[in-house]
Amino acid sequence: MKQSYAKEGKELRRKAGGYAHTKQFRRMRKIVKRQRTILGIVLREIQRKLATAELECSASVWSQGQEVFSKTGWEAINQTNSLRDVVNRNCVLQLSDNEFIGMTRKDWHPRWF
Numbered sequence: 001m002k003q004s005y006a007k008e009g010k011e012l013r014r015k016a017g018g019y020a021h022t023k024q025f026r027r028m029r030k031i032v033k034r035q036r037t038i039l040g041i042v043l044r045e046i047q048r049k050l051a052t053a054e055l056e057c058s059a060s061v062w063s064q065g066q067e068v069f070s071k072t073g074w075e076a077i078n079q080t081n082s083l084r085d086v087v088n089r090n091c092v093l094q095l096s097d098n099e100f101i102g103m104t105r106k107d108w109h110p111r112w113f
Contacts, residue, residue: 005038012038 012035019028080086084101088094
């Protein structure tokens with residue numbers, strides 16, 4: 001992270017507790033808003049770091065290819081053409097051709113199509 005909010009977080013926690021104790025809720029609201037802002041900043045930074053780490057990890061896995069997966073697994077990956085193939089490979093019951101499988105509802109169509 002670019003900076004740590006530990007010191008400011010402790011100070012804000014103390015202030016919010018003091019304002020709540022003395023029933024100064026308007027002042028406390030300002031402090032709580034700042035706490036939420038800091039929390040959002042930290043969460044976004046963590047999400048960015050995780051996404052970067054996942055991309056680096058997946059890139060290295062796919063670049064190594066057959067070294068990472070077993071021969072059978074690599075063949076299954078290469079034979080996969082659709083989401084239906086993945087579901088049929090991993091489920092006991094096989095889907096028939098007239099059953100819908102997708103990432104959206106069957107009746108949903110985006111406006112730009």
